[in-house]
Amino acid sequence: MNNFRREVMVFLRTVRGRAYPRLIGLQREKSWMFFEIFLPLLGTSAFVFIYRALGAKPEFTGFVVLGGAMTAYWMNVLWSMATQFYWEKETGNLALYLIAPTSRMAILLGMALGGMAATTVRALAVLLLGSLVFQVTFTVSNWGALVLVFLLTLVALYGLGMIFASAFLLYGREAWHMANLLQEPVFLLSGFYFPIKSLGFWISAGASLIPITLGLDAMRQILYPQAGWGFLDVGTETTILALLSVVFLIAAHRMLLFLENVARREGRLTVRGQ
Amino acid sequence: MTIPVLQRETWRESLRSLKVATWLGWQIESNWTEPFLFAVYSIAKPVAGAMILVVMYLVVSGGQTNNPLFPYIYLGNAFYIYVGSVLMGISWAVIDDREHYGVLKYIYVSPIHVYFYLLGRGVARTLTGTIAVIITLTFGMLVFKLPVNLLTMNHALFWPVFLIGLAGLALIGILLAGLTLITARHNYFMGEAVAGALYLLCGAVFPLDVLPKSLQYIGLGLPMTYWLEGLRRALIGTSASPLLAPFSNETILIILLGSTLLVGAISLGFYRWCERRAKEKGLIDMQTMY
Numbered sequence: 001m002n003n004f005r006r007e008v009m010v011f012l013r014t015v016r017g018r019a020y021p022r023l024i025g026l027q028r029e030k031s032w033m034f035f036e037i038f039l040p041l042l043g044t045s046a047f048v049f050i051y052r053a054l055g056a057k058p059e060f061t062g063f064v065v066l067g068g069a070m071t072a073y074w075m076n077v078l079w080s081m082a083t084q085f086y087w088e089k090e091t092g093n094l095a096l097y098l099i100a101p102t103s104r105m106a107i108l109l110g111m112a113l114g115g116m117a118a119t120t121v122r123a124l125a126v127l128l129l130g131s132l133v134f135q136v137t138f139t140v141s142n143w144g145a146l147v148l149v150f151l152l153t154l155v156a157l158y159g160l161g162m163i164f165a166s167a168f169l170l171y172g173r174e175a176w177h178m179a180n181l182l183q184e185p186v187f188l189l190s191g192f193y194f195p196i197k198s199l200g201f202w203i204s205a206g207a208s209l210i211p212i213t214l215g216l217d218a219m220r221q222i223l224y225p226q227a228g229w230g231f232l233d234v235g236t237e238t239t240i241l242a243l244l245s246v247v248f249l250i251a252a253h254r255m256l257l258f259l260e261n262v263a264r265r266e267g268r269l270t271v272r273g274q
Numbered sequence: 275m276t277i278p279v280l281q282r283e284t285w286r287e288s289l290r291s292l293k294v295a296t297w298l299g300w301q302i303e304s305n306w307t308e309p310f311l312f313a314v315y316s317i318a319k320p321v322a323g324a325m326i327l328v329v330m331y332l333v334v335s336g337g338q339t340n341n342p343l344f345p346y347i348y349l350g351n352a353f354y355i356y357v358g359s360v361l362m363g364i365s366w367a368v369i370d371d372r373e374h375y376g377v378l379k380y381i382y383v384s385p386i387h388v389y390f391y392l393l394g395r396g397v398a399r400t401l402t403g404t405i406a407v408i409i410t411l412t413f414g415m416l417v418f419k420l421p422v423n424l425l426t427m428n429h430a431l432f433w434p435v436f437l438i439g440l441a442g443l444a445l446i447g448i449l450l451a452g453l454t455l456i457t458a459r460h461n462y463f464m465g466e467a468v469a470g471a472l473y474l475l476c477g478a479v480f481p482l483d484v485l486p487k488s489l490q491y492i493g494l495g496l497p498m499t500y501w502l503e504g505l506r507r508a509l510i511g512t513s514a515s516p517l518l519a520p521f522s523n524e525t526i527l528i529i530l531l532g533s534t535l536l537v538g539a540i541s542l543g544f545y546r547w548c549e550r551r552a553k554e555k556g557l558i559d560m561q562t563m564y
Contacts, residue, residue, distance in 0.1 A: 035463040042470035046479060050327065053343060053480040056334040090374075173306045181315050184322040193326055198333045 014102040018110025019117070022080075026118050036072070037125045044068030044126065047193045048134050059227045060194075062138060063220055065130035067192035070216055072123040073157060074186060076115045078179045081161030082168050084111060086175035095270055104256050108165055112158035138223040145234055146222045152241040153215025159248025160211060166255040169263050172271060186210060195220065195229035204231050211244050291386040295394025296401075299363070302370070303402050320355055320406035321413055327351050327479060328418065343481075345420050346514040349506050350478040352410040356403045357443060357472055357498065362465035363399025364392050364447030368454040369461055372560060379559040389545065392451050396444050422509045431523050432508035435530060439501030442534035449541040452548030456555070458562045472498050481515035490517065497533035500526050 026033065044064055051060045088094040097107055130136065140146055168175045189207040190196065196204045196217050207213045208231075218237040221230040231237070263269050304312055327347050335341060372378040381391060414420040450468060454461040473479070475489060476498040482490050493499050494517075503518050504526045513519045521529070552558055 029459055031460065032463075035460070035467060039463065039466055039470055042467075042474050046474045047330070049474070049480045049484050050330060050347065051334065053484045054331060054334040054341075060334070177306055177315060181318060184319050184326065188322045188326045188329070194330050194333050198329060 010102050011106045014100075014106035015110040015113065018107050019114030020110075022111065022114025022118050026121065033122070033125075036122050037129065040068055040071050040075075040122075040126050041129060043071075044130055045133070048130075058136075059224045061134050062136045062224060063195065063229075064193050065127060065134060065136050066219060066223065067216060068130060069123040069127040070212055071187070071192055072119050072126060073116075073154065074190075074192075074212055075183075076119040077157055077161035077164070078182055080115050081108075081111060081158065082164030082182075083175045083179045085165055085169045086171055089269065089271070098260070098269065104260065105162075105253055108162045108252065108256070111165075112161060115161075116154055116158060139225070141222055141225040142234075145238070146219060149215055149218040149222065149234070149238055149241065152238060152245055153211050153219075156211035156241050156244040156248055157215070159245055159252055162252035163248060163255055166252060166259045169256075169259050170266075170268055172268075186212075189213065191216060195227075195231075197229055197231045208240060209244075211241060211248075214241055214244075287385065288387045288390040291388075291390040292394040292397065294386070295367075295391040296397040299367070299395040299398025300401060303398055316402065316405050317409050320352075320410045323355075324348065324351055324410045324414065339418055342512065342514045344418070345422070345510050346481065346506060347479045348414050348418065348420060349411075349422075349509060350502050352407055352414065353502060353505050354473060354478045355406045355410065356400065356440065357478075358465075358469045359399040359403030359406075360396050360440070360443040361447045361450060361469050363403075364396040364444065365450035365454045365461070365465040367392055367395035368451050372558070373562065376559070376561070382558055388549070389448065392448060393444055396447050400440065400444075420510075428508040428511065428523075431504060431527070434527060435501060435504035435508060438527075438530050438534050439498070439505070442497045442501065442530070442537055445534070445538045445541040448545050449537075452541075452545035455548045455552040456557060458557075458560060472496065475499075476502060477515060477518075478502055481517065483515055483517045495533075497530055497537060500530040500533070504530060 044067075047064045047068070048061050051064065085094055088097060097104070131138070168178070171178065187193070189199070189203070190210050190213040191199065191204075191207070192212075196207065196213055199207070204213070214232070214237040217231045218234045218241070220227070221234050232240075260269075306312075307315070331341075331344055331347060332339075335344075368378065371381060382388060411420070411422070415422055446468070450464055453464060457464070475485070475493045476482075476496045477485075477493055478498075482493045482499065485493060499518075500521075503513060503515065503521075504523070507513055507523055507526070518526075
């Protein structure tokens with residue numbers, strides 16, 4: 001029993017320890033915050049102006065602002081989760097993680113929780129500034145459903161990020177390019193700037209494996225109930241998101257064990273400058 | 275040695291620097307994976323980027339592509355690929371060589387011209403950008419029947435505008451490289467910030483007319499606005515921007531040339547100042563570990 005308790009405490013301390021730099025990093029270099037809000041806002045503004053040039057209905061501006069805010073999470077998953085072990089390998093920290101007497105899942109979980117919290121500040125800023133600048137009004141039809149969908153989206157999304165982190169453990173320089181490759185195609189497939197329903201049923205169904213697809217669609221339905229652009233109903237999308245959360249977390253755990261062993265055997269854990 | 279011989283040697287060295295940097299840049303850009311994955315990477319990114327705008331357009335237009343805004347958006351987005359490639363390519367060469375590979379100091383002590391070395395790295399990114407632009411344009415012409423005819427397009431306008439615009443981009447890239455040399459914690463954002471701001475302000479994917487008045491004035495002061503407008507006019511013959519419509523093709527070309535020369539003068543002066551400052555402060559081999 002004592003042993004179990006000690007392991008739980010170590011797990012929790014690791015989560016806190018790995019989340020700490022993510023949170024403290026927020027205030028260490030405050031000017032970064034400006035860029036991290038300003039850059040997504042530039043892209044979001046450009047997409048809003050496209051809709052305005054095309055004479056689209058006002059809800060499309062809301063769709064874009066919400067999508068623009070959610071890009072912060074996807075970018076965080078790609079660059080601060082998926083590629084994290086690659087950066088750690090480059091700076092020589094990865095070996096230290098591996099010899100530390102703690103769970104690698106706790107390290108990933110700490111990274112995810114810290115990243116989520118730090119990114120939420122940025123996403124909220126993009127949402128608020130975007131809404132103010134472009135005079136977007138959201139009508140929340142169900143606060144409980146909105147919060148639940150948002151949280152499930154984050155759990156599933158960061159679960160996917162943990163899977164990527166394990167997979168990218170094997171990569172060298174390719175990790176950077178692979179993360180780069182997962183930007184525009186995912187922005188397209190997940191409907192960051194337009195309703196996913198417009199891609200047709202089968203493409204939307206396939207894209208639903210990326211949790212942000214259904215999360216964004218459900219949130220748009222809750223915020224714009226009259227728009228009629230929903231892919232599936234909110235209840236179904238919430239259930240799928242819950243399933244994805246469980247599946248991705250279990251898969252991340254298994255993949256981490258498997259790929260760490262592969263990386264050890266092939267001597268890839270300490271290769272730098274590859 | 276006489277002065278003409280010295281000048282010839284300097285030029286030879288500069289050209290060699292450009293050639294070697296282009297080759298090195300191409301290797302860095304392309305040899306990280308198998309040719310097949312590189313081809314997928316080269317196709318997927320630009321096509322997906324273009325498709326986002328296409329789907330946005332189709333959702334609003336109900337599937338029609340006969341609105342003049344469609345080729346406006348598509349072509350602007352396709353050629354804008356160069357802006358990201360060249361600006362980021364040149365400024366990131368400094369970050370890569372200094373922070374990642376730790377070789378910038380060796381480049382400075384070797385018998386090459388750093389200015390031409392950086393331009394060469396930009397040329398490599400221009401090559402990969404060209405692949406993406408060609409793929410995006412071909413995709414648009416085949417799938418969405420973009421009204422572009424490569425035989426009947428205005429070649430006399432296209433090529434001067436295209437080349438002057440690329441030169442302008444390279445010069446802005448050099449300016450950013452200078453800024454990168456003397457900054458520590460913000461250099462990662464700079465290329466992206468400038469490319470993002472230009473995307474918004476130079477009417478890349480929507481006519482400048484929809485911007486607020488104050489931003490329209492900024493847009494009218496940017497060389498990239500005239501570059502993209504000139505390219506669109508050369509390819510499809512018309513302008514979808516009432517704000518730029520009064521400018522004749524010749525005027526567009528003259529403004530582009532004049533603003534590029536101005537940017538060039540500022541860029542060269544600024545880069546030299548940054549380089550001197552970086553040497554004085556010992557920043558050439560700085561390792562920030564970010």
